[in-house]
Amino acid sequence: MKLQVENLNFSYNHHKILKDISIHVANGEFVGIIGPNGSGKSTLLKNIYRALTPDTGSIYLDEKNYRNFKVKEIAKKLGVIGQDNSLPFDFAVNEIVAMGRSPHKKLFEGDKKEDKEIIQNALKKVDMEEMAERNFLYLSGGEKQRVLLARVLSQQTEFLVLDEPTNHLDIHHQLRIFDVIKGLGATVLSAIHDLNIASLYCDRIYVMKNGSIYKSGTPEEIFTSENINEVFNIKTDVRLHPVTKKVMITYLPESIIN
Numbered sequence: 001m002k003l004q005v006e007n008l009n010f011s012y013n014h015h016k017i018l019k020d021i022s023i024h025v026a027n028g029e030f031v032g033i034i035g036p037n038g039s040g041k042s043t044l045l046k047n048i049y050r051a052l053t054p055d056t057g058s059i060y061l062d063e064k065n066y067r068n069f070k071v072k073e074i075a076k077k078l079g080v081i082g083q084d085n086s087l088p089f090d091f092a093v094n095e096i097v098a099m100g101r102s103p104h105k106k107l108f109e110g111d112k113k114e115d116k117e118i119i120q121n122a123l124k125k126v127d128m129e130e131m132a133e134r135n136f137l138y139l140s141g142g143e144k145q146r147v148l149l150a151r152v153l154s155q156q157t158e159f160l161v162l163d164e165p166t167n168h169l170d171i172h173h174q175l176r177i178f179d180v181i182k183g184l185g186a187t188v189l190s191a192i193h194d195l196n197i198a199s200l201y202c203d204r205i206y207v208m209k210n211g212s213i214y215k216s217g218t219p220e221e222i223f224t225s226e227n228i229n230e231v232f233n234i235k236t237d238v239r240l241h242p243v244t245k246k247v248m249i250t251y252l253p254e255s256i257i258n
C-alpha cells in the first residue's frame with residue numbers, strides 16, 4: 001500500500017497551518033516525520049487519516065483518490081494511533097482491542113475463533129495479556145497507549161499512521177513496540193519526537209518546520225549536527241554506531257558542556 005500527498009494546504013480558522021505539503025510513502029516503507037512543537041506534524045497526520053479535511057491538495061492511497069474511499073474501506077486499509085489516548089472508554093481492555101476487528105465484520109457479527117486469536121496475539125505483542133479484563137479507564141498512560149496499539153494491530157491493516165505512538169512508554173516498551181511495528185512489514189508513516197528512535201527504525205524521514213516540509217532523506221542524510229541545529233536549535237554530536245550501524249545523536253546542552 002502506498003501513499004501520495006500532493007500540494008496539501010490546511011488552515012484552522014483562516015490561519016494557514018500546512019503549506020503546500022507533498023510527501024510519499026512507498027509500499028512497505030517506514031517513514032518518520034520529525035520537527036519542533038507546533039510545526040504541523042499532528043495536523044498533517046490528521047489530514048491523512050481524515051480527522052481533518054484539507055483546504056486544497058490531493059491524497060492518494062495506491063493511486064486512488066482518498067475522496068473515493070468509503071469510511072469502512074479506509075478502516076480496512078488504514079490503522080491510526082492519534083496523539084490523545086485519554087479517551088473516555090468505559091470498556092475492558094480486551095473489548096477495546098476487539099474493536100479493531102469491526103471493519104472486517106458485518107453489523108452485529110460476533111467474534112469468531114480467528115478474531116479471538118488475533119485479539120489475544122495483539123495483547124501479547126504489547127505485553128497486556130495479563131490485563132485483558134481490566135477497565136481501560138483505570139490504566140496508566142503507557143498501559144492505555146499499549147492497548148490502543150493492540151487495537152490497531154488487531155485491525156491488521158497494510159498501512160499505519162501513527163502520531164508519536166510511544167510517547168508514554170518506558171524505554172523497554174518503546175523499543176518493543178517499534179520492533180513489533182517494524183516486524184509487521186506494513187507501510188508506516190509516524191510522527192516521532194525521539195531522534196534516535198527515528199534513526200533506528202525509519203527508512204526515510206521528513207522534517208517539518210513552520211508548517212512546511214523543510215527537508216527529507218534517509219536518517220544519515222537528515223541527522224547531521226548542522227541540520228539538527230537549524231531545526232531544533234541545539235548542539236549535538238552525531239556518529240555512526242558501531243553495533244547498530246545507524247546514526248546516533250548525543251545531545252550537548254550548554255550547562256553540561258561548558
Ligand SMILES: Nc1ncnc2c1ncn2[C@@H]1O[C@H](COP(=O)(O)OP(=O)(O)OP(=O)(O)O)[C@@H](O)[C@H]1O
Pocket residue numbers: 012017035036037038039040041042043044
Ligand atoms: N484545533 C486547533 N485550532 C487552532 N490551531 C490549532 C489547533 N490544533 C493545532 N493548532 C495549531 O496548529 C499548529 C500545528 O500544530 P500541530 O499539533 O500539528 O503541531 P505538532 O508538530 O504536532 O506539535 P507537537 O510536537 O507539539 O505535537 C500549532 O501552531 C497549533 O497551535
